[in-house]
Amino acid sequence: xxxxxxxxxxxxxxxxxxxxxxxxxxxxxxxxxxxxxxxxxxxxxxxxxxxxxxxxxxxxxxxxxxxxxxxxxxxxxxxxxxxxxxxxxxxxxxxxxxxxxxxxxxxxxxxxxxxxxxxxxxxxxxxxxxxxxxxxxxxxxxxxxxxxxxxxxxxxxxxxxxxxxxxxxxxxxxxxxxxxxxxxxxxxxxxxxxxxxxxxxxxxxxxxxxxxxxxxxxxxxxxxxxxxxxxxxxxxxxxxxxxxxxx
Amino acid sequence: xxxxxxxxxxxxxxxxxxxxxxxxxxxxxxxxxxxxxxxxxxxxxxxxxxxxxxxxxxxxxxxxxxxxxxxxxxxxxxxxxxxxxxxxxxxxxxxxxxxxxxxxxxxxxxxxxxxxxxxxxxxxxxxxxxxxxxxxxxxxxxxxxxxxxxxxxxxxxxxxxxxxxxxxxxxxxxxxxxxxxxxxxxxxxxxxxxxxxxxxxxxxxxxxxxxxxxxxxxxxxxxxxxxxxxxxxxxxxxxxxxxxxxx
Amino acid sequence: xxxxxxxxxxxxxxxxxxxxxxxxxxxxxxxxxxxxxxxxxxxxxxxxxxxxxxxxxxxxxxxxxxxxxxxxxxxxxxxxxxxxxxxxxxxxxxxxxxxxxxxxxxxxxxxxxxxxxxxxxxxxxxxxxxxxxxxxxxxxxxxxxxxxxxxxxxxxxxxxxxxxxxxxxxxxxxxxxxxxxxxxxxxxxxxxxxxxxxxxxxxxxxxxxxxxxxxxxxxxxxxxxxxxxxxxxxxxxxxxxxxxxxx
Numbered sequence: 109x110x111x112x113x114x115x116x117x118x119x120x121x122x123x124x125x126x127x128x129x130x131x132x133x134x135x136x137x138x139x140x141x142x143x144x145x146x147x148x149x150x151x152x153x154x155x156x157x158x159x160x161x162x163x164x165x166x167x168x169x170x171x172x173x174x175x176x177x178x179x180x181x182x183x184x185x186x187x188x189x190x191x192x193x194x195x196x197x198x199x200x201x202x203x204x205x206x207x208x209x210x211x212x213x214x215x216x217x218x219x220x221x222x223x224x225x226x227x228x229x230x231x232x233x234x235x236x237x238x239x240x241x242x243x244x245x246x247x248x249x250x251x252x253x254x255x256x257x258x259x260x261x262x263x264x265x266x267x268x269x270x271x272x273x274x275x276x277x278x279x280x281x282x283x284x285x286x287x288x289x290x291x292x293x294x295x296x297x298x299x300x301x302x303x304x305x306x307x308x309x310x311x312x313x314x315x316x317x318x319x320x321x322x323x324x325x326x327x328x329x330x331x332x333x334x335x336x337x338x339x340x341x342x343x344x345x346x347x348x349x350x351x352x353x354x355x
Numbered sequence: 356x357x358x359x360x361x362x363x364x365x366x367x368x369x370x371x372x373x374x375x376x377x378x379x380x381x382x383x384x385x386x387x388x389x390x391x392x393x394x395x396x397x398x399x400x401x402x403x404x405x406x407x408x409x410x411x412x413x414x415x416x417x418x419x420x421x422x423x424x425x426x427x428x429x430x431x432x433x434x435x436x437x438x439x440x441x442x443x444x445x446x447x448x449x450x451x452x453x454x455x456x457x458x459x460x461x462x463x464x465x466x467x468x469x470x471x472x473x474x475x476x477x478x479x480x481x482x483x484x485x486x487x488x489x490x491x492x493x494x495x496x497x498x499x500x501x502x503x504x505x506x507x508x509x510x511x512x513x514x515x516x517x518x519x520x521x522x523x524x525x526x527x528x529x530x531x532x533x534x535x536x537x538x539x540x541x542x543x544x545x546x547x548x549x550x551x552x553x554x555x556x557x558x559x560x561x562x563x564x565x566x567x568x569x570x571x572x573x574x575x576x577x578x579x580x581x582x583x584x585x586x587x588x589x590x591x592x593x594x595x596x597x598x599x600x601x602x
Numbered sequence: 603x604x605x606x607x608x609x610x611x612x613x614x615x616x617x618x619x620x621x622x623x624x625x626x627x628x629x630x631x632x633x634x635x636x637x638x639x640x641x642x643x644x645x646x647x648x649x650x651x652x653x654x655x656x657x658x659x660x661x662x663x664x665x666x667x668x669x670x671x672x673x674x675x676x677x678x679x680x681x682x683x684x685x686x687x688x689x690x691x692x693x694x695x696x697x698x699x700x701x702x703x704x705x706x707x708x709x710x711x712x713x714x715x716x717x718x719x720x721x722x723x724x725x726x727x728x729x730x731x732x733x734x735x736x737x738x739x740x741x742x743x744x745x746x747x748x749x750x751x752x753x754x755x756x757x758x759x760x761x762x763x764x765x766x767x768x769x770x771x772x773x774x775x776x777x778x779x780x781x782x783x784x785x786x787x788x789x790x791x792x793x794x795x796x797x798x799x800x801x802x803x804x805x806x807x808x809x810x811x812x813x814x815x816x817x818x819x820x821x822x823x824x825x826x827x828x829x830x831x832x833x834x835x836x837x838x839x840x841x842x843x844x845x846x847x848x849x
Contacts, residue, residue, distance in 0.1 A: 181527055184504050188497070205528075213539045214494050214531055216501050221526035247708050250682070254710050257678050279715035280675060281699075284708055292707045428774060431751050435744070452775075460786045461741050461778055463748050468773035 110138050110175065110199035113167035117189035117210055119341030123158060124186045126317030126345050128179035130156050130310070135176040135225035143170075146230040154310050155348040157232045164342025166194075173199060175206055176225030182208070185218045232346055237327035237335065238299030239266045245338070246320030247292035248273075249312070251284035256308050258282045261352060263305045264328055269298055271326075275308075294323055302330045304351040314347040357385050357422065357446035360414035364442035364457055366588030368433040370405060373564030373592050375426035377403050377557070382423040382472035390417075393477040401557050402595040404479045411589025413441075420446060422453055423472030429455070432465045479593055484574035484582065485546030486513045492585070493567030494539035495520070496559070498531035503555050505529045508599060510552045511575055516545055518573075522555075541570055549577045551598040561594040604632050604669065604693035607661035611689035611704055613835030615680040617652060620811030620839050622673035624650050624804070629670040629719035637664075640724040648804050649842040651726045658836025660688075667693060669700055670719030676702070679712045726840055731821035731829065732793030733760045739832070740814030741786035742767075743806070745778035750802050752776045755846060757799045758822055763792055765820075769802075788817055796824045798845035808841040 114120050127134055130149045136158075137144045143160040162168035185208050189195065196209040205219040255262035255275035259282075265272040271286040271293070288296050314336050318324060327335035331354070336347045361367050374381055377396045383405075384391045390407040409415035432455050436442065443456040452466040502509035502522035506529075512519040518533040518540070535543050561583050565571060574582035578601070583594045608614050621628050624643045630652075631638045637654040656662035679702050683689065690703040699713040749756035749769035753776075759766040765780040765787070782790050808830050812818060821829035825848070830841045 178526075181504075185527075188501050188504070190497075214498065214533050214537055216498065216529070216531045218501065218504070218530075219528035250684075251708065251710065254682050254712065257675075257682070257712070279672075280679075281713040282710070283712075284710045286708050290708055425773075428751075432774075435748050435751070437744075461745065461780050461784055463745065463776070463778045465748065465751070465777075466775035 109201075110170040110173050110197070111167070112143070112162075112165045112170070112197045114165050114195045114197075114341070116341060117186075117193040117195035118191055120195055120343075121183075121186040121189050122317045122319075122340045123160070123343045123345070124179065124183050126340065127156055127158060128183040129313035129316050130154050130347075131179055133176060133178050133223055133225045134158075135174050137172075137174055138170045139172045140170055146232065148230065149310070153307070153350050154314065155230065155232065155346075157346040157348075158343060159346075160343040174225075175199060176223040177206060177220055178223060181220060185220065188216060188218075232335075232348060235327075235329075235332065235335070237329050237332070239302055239328045240295075240297040241266075241271050241286075241326045241328065242294035242296070243271070243286065243324050243326060244292050244294070244320070245315055245318035245322040245324050247284075247286070247290075248324055248326075249315050249318075249320075251286075252308060252312055252315070254282045254284055256312070260308055261305050262308050262311060263303060264326070264334060265301075265303045266298055266328060267301050267303075269296070271296060271328075302328050302332075304328065304331055304334060305354065306334060306349050306351055310349050314349060317345065356448075357417040357420050357444070358414070359390070359409075359412045359417070359444045361412050361442045361444075361588070363588060364433075364436035364440040365438055367442055367590075368430075368436050369564045369566075369587045370407070370590045370592070371426065371430050371433045373587065374403055374405060375430040376560035376563050377401050377594075378426055380423060380425050380470055380472045381405075382421050384419075384421055385417045386419045387417055393479065395477065396557070400554070400597050401561065402477065402479065402593075404593040404595075405590060406593075407590040421472075422446060423470040424453060424467055425470060428467060432467060435463060435465075479582075479595060482574075482576075482579065482582070484576050484579070486549055486575045487542075487544040488513075488518050488533075488573045488575065489541035489543070490518070490533065490571050490573060491539050491541070491567070492562055492565035492569040492571050494531075494533070494537075495571055495573075496562050496565075496567075498533075499555060499559050499562070501529045501531055503559070507555055508552050509555050509558060510550060511573070511581060513545055513547075513549045513575060515548075516543070518543060518575075549575050549579075551575065551578055551581060552601065553581060553596055553598055557596050561596060564592065603695075604664040604667050604691070605661070606637070606656075606659045606664070606691045608659050608689045608691075608835070610835060611680075611683035611687040612685055614689055614837075615683050616811045616813075616834045617654070617837045617839070618673065618677050618680045620834065621650055621652060622677040623807035623810050624648050624841075625673055627670060627672050627717055627719045628652075629668050631666075631668055632664045633666045634664055640726065642724065643804075647801070647844050648808065649724065649726065649840075651840040651842075652837060653840075654837040668719075669693060670717040671700060671714055672717060675714060679714060682710060682712075726829075726842065729821075729823075729826065729829070731823050731826070733796055733822045734789075734791040735760075735765050735780075735820045735822065736788035736790070737765070737780065737818050737820060738786050738788070738814070739809055739812035739816040739818050741780070741784075742818055742820075743809050743812075743814075745780075746802060746806050746809070748776045748778055750806070754802055755799050756802050756805060757797060758820070758828060760792055760794070760796045760822060762795075763790070765790060765822075796822050796826075798822065798825055798828060799848065800828060800843055800845055804843050808843060811839065 752771035
């Protein structure tokens with residue numbers, strides 16, 4: 109069995125949004141302790157990991173199950189959530205559906221078809237990073253938008269103790285500099301100068317589920333995948349994005 | 356002559372919106388007592404009836420006239436209404452126009468061309484319904500949206516004393532249940548279980564002019580047209596929609 | 603050198619918006635006293651003049667320079683401005699760029715490519731107008747929208763001491779009347795009746811940078827270009843639009 113209840117349906121919506129920006133389908137591996145999912149985007153450039161401990165739910169009861177769903181359909185259903193709705197997720201093993209129930213002034217029940225999503229045995233690789241930056245999501249997203257004005261690529265840099273988002277187009281350039289004492293920065297743990305370039309659309313998709321005040325942990329090295337981590341509604345979201353190989 | 360003045364131009368806008376969602380043109384039959392219009396949508400699936408007694412206006416003076424207008428043009432003009440505008444509708448028999456005048460910080464006058472709209476001698480049929488549900492428009496519209504996620508059709512049901520909006524797509528299902536004590540329900544007058552299926556786009560068009568807190572009267576039987584009635588700005592709006600014939 | 607600092611980045615954005623609605627590129631002529639630009643739209647129907655005295659800036663230092671930029675790119679960069687950002691404009695003569703820097707919680711720097719914009723020796727012609735109307739931008743724009751419902755052209759009229767925006771389409775008509783004592787009118791200095799017809803898209807572009815409460819000075823004659831002037835963030839904007847030649 110699998111049944112999980114969460115009082116803030118709108119918050120859980122963000123978790124699904126985060127996944128649906130990069131993935132088409134997902135397989136949630138549930139067990140007595142947690143709901144987990146790891147997947148790569150269709151282009152195999154980004155890795156998405158979702159980890160929701162049972163403590164994130166108001167009620168939680170589960171055996172071991174693999175629950176594969178279409179994220180576009182799940183997202184549309186989650187869009188129906190009202191601010192005060194309670195959300196109930198329940199596996200209907202007989203009908204092979206995931207019931208998504210919103211309880212508020214009325215009870216709305218959606219039965220979501222299950223898919224046989226191939227759950228590759230992926231793991232978030234355990235990489236040592238020279239730099240760790242804790243930054244508010246809002247200003248970081250603004251920096252990405254600025255970069256996007258002039259290019260489809262952004263270079264994330266650590267230089268002279270500053271964290272820099274840089275982009276260079278054919279004509280124009282964009283550079284956002286975060287100094288350590290900026291009010292956008294929570295902390296910077298700098299080991300060495302570093303520089304990697306990423307496709308902006310992925311960087312933006314990875315940060316879309318974060319609210320402006322949410323805190324992103326960005327792990328950055330030179331020509332290494334960037335790791336971005338944040339918490340949404342008690343769920344841990346981790347994204348890994350491969351850098352552009354400079355030729 | 357025909358001259359009618361209403362202080363809430365924005366409210367009257369809703370009446371025109373309600374009609375324009377389903378109809379292309381309309382013929383208002385005015386007389387000393389009221390403004391009336393009955394028409395069927397171009398596909399002859401839905402019947403729209405508008406009845407505005409003279410009491411809904413601040414000033415009202417009229418002989419017998421048929422005033423046919425293009426609803427798209429009328430709607431665009433009504434969109435110009437400001438919150439505090441007074442609306443004056445006046446027939447200009449000489450120029451064969453309906454003058455639509457907004458009086459506020461400035462006076463804006465639109466002269467709307469009259470059409471010779473064939474006014475069939477329609478009537479809202481006097482059907483006896485086994486069930487009458489009074490429900491807030493907002494939650495009912497939410498239920499329709501939920502149904503629309505999985506299908507183009509929604510089944511309205513009365514079952515075990517509950518009012519249910521149900522839809523089944525190829526993969527997923529949606530079901531919204533209103534119990535009698537739900538805060539969305541004003542009252543339920545249940546005679547017998549009933550069930551009819553309707554095209555969602557029409558159901559949604561029929562309810563578009565209602566504000567979230569407005570109260571809809573829904574009359575439902577089995578494989579019968581559904582009747583939806585509500586008041587907007589002193590005008591009575593009645594919609595009748597034919598069910599899908601289950602083969 | 604050219605360096606100018608302004609505390610309200612968002613306000614300066616309006617100046618660029620105003621220009622970019624009608625022009626593709628612009629050449630700012632800067633000197634010790636001011637930033638000026640005069641240009642005609644690509645169809646040579648409208649003249650745009652921008653005049654920003656150094657007093658409009660918090661800091662200002664400049665020699666004589668011609669700074670030609672692409673307005674679409676400049677506008678997109680200005681869209682990045684946050685409410686509390688300080689804006690620094692600085693000519694980088696070495697790299698041949700205009701640096702556009704936003705200073706707030708972070709520092710965002712854009713380097714905007716310079717163009718060799720042919721700066722024709724244009725001047726706002728010194729025409730005597732019989733009528734001068736000072737009107738709030740909001741109601742005037744509403745009148746233009748009303749006209750736009752029925753036609754692509756609007757006639758601006760002074761008649762019997764009233765200022766009128768009139769349009770006549772194939773079927774419908776629109777007329778907005780501003781009397782001298784209307785709360786939309788600041789003052790009317792009427793010399794004689796006048797009437798000129800203009801292409802609405804230009805009239806709307808000319809007024810887009812004005813906020814609803816901003817005051818427009820409209821100079822109107824018969825079959826003469828209309829002149830519209832207003833101030834945005836200490837900058838004077840002047841627009842001249844050629845009338846339709848009635849045949």
